[in-house]
Amino acid sequence: xxxxxxxxxxxxxxxxxxxxxxxxxxxxxxxxxxxxxxxxxxxxxxxxxxxxxxxxxxxxxxxxxxxxxxxxxxxxxxxxxxxxxxxxxxxxxxxxxxxxxxxxxxxxxxxxxxxxxxxxxxxxxxxxxxx
Amino acid sequence: xxxxxxxxxxxxxxxxxxxxxxxxxxxxxxxxxxxxxxxxxxxxxxxxxxxxxxxxxxxxxxxxxxxxxxxxxxxxxxxxxxxxxxxxxxxxxxxxxxxxxxxxxxxxxxxxxxxxxxxxxxxxxxxxxxx
Numbered sequence: 001x002x003x004x005x006x007x008x009x010x011x012x013x014x015x016x017x018x019x020x021x022x023x024x025x026x027x028x029x030x031x032x033x034x035x036x037x038x039x040x041x042x043x044x045x046x047x048x049x050x051x052x053x054x055x056x057x058x059x060x061x062x063x064x065x066x067x068x069x070x071x072x073x074x075x076x077x078x079x080x081x082x083x084x085x086x087x088x089x090x091x092x093x094x095x096x097x098x099x100x101x102x103x104x105x106x107x108x109x110x111x112x113x114x115x116x117x118x119x120x121x122x123x124x125x126x127x128x129x130x131x
Numbered sequence: 132x133x134x135x136x137x138x139x140x141x142x143x144x145x146x147x148x149x150x151x152x153x154x155x156x157x158x159x160x161x162x163x164x165x166x167x168x169x170x171x172x173x174x175x176x177x178x179x180x181x182x183x184x185x186x187x188x189x190x191x192x193x194x195x196x197x198x199x200x201x202x203x204x205x206x207x208x209x210x211x212x213x214x215x216x217x218x219x220x221x222x223x224x225x226x227x228x229x230x231x232x233x234x235x236x237x238x239x240x241x242x243x244x245x246x247x248x249x250x251x252x253x254x255x256x257x258x259x260x261x262x
Contacts, residue, residue, distance in 0.1 A: 019153040023154060032226075093220060096162060097221075099166035099167050
């Protein structure tokens with residue numbers, strides 16, 4: 001995909017922010033919770049052995065990274081996952097996988113070639129066969 | 132998968148380290164380089180507009196996270212990717228995807244039910260197309 005320098009820069013910044021957001025077990029647990037269903041802030045905070053304020057800080061990091069979104073429903077603040085942000089991260093890992101799978105394929109081909117040569121045996125034997 | 136508390140704790144620590152390692156554009160570029168082929172430290176450092184020392188620091192972070200491995204070939208230090216470390220990260224994202232795809236499926240079923248009820252009921256506003 002061809003993309004402008006600006007888009008590439010903002011994509012880079014987004015990847016930085018999402019990976020940093022994911023580098024914490026509490027934040028990953030929040031994502032896990034919200035992946036099952038959207039929830040109010042207090043519901044999200046409930047299972048954690050920490051203050052509501054501490055959980056709120058983690059939620060703000062997730063919101064800043066774009067992984068979590070917030071909307072109001074009456075008086076409640078409802079949190080939900082923005083799946084597209086994780087798609088981008090997933091896309092990056094997928095791209096790396098493509099590279100190394102190509103390498104593994106190439107190594108596999110090389111190995112098959114070597115095996116074939118081995119089957120034909122060393123050159124002096126080969127001369128004796130039909131040529 | 133059933134796993135002991137110790138394994139879960141070390142898996143958590145590994146995920147923390149790998150996500151933190153990926154949260155930097157230089158480190159992602161190094162992974163991209165090494166995904167194409169293994170390389171010497173100086174080769175890895177070459178394209179970057181920073182000192183060899185600065186690149187070496189990034190490489191050490193990648194080694195500590197387990198994403199990059201180092202082995203010696205004669206005098207050279209050869210760097211390569213440990214694909215398993217990225218598999219683990221990929222697995223985590225995949226698990227989240229499963230959760231929300233289940234939710235999307237459930238919503239899809241609900242929508243189809245509603246449409247069916249709607250078919251049986253008043254006809255005038257029926258929408259077609261997008262799920």
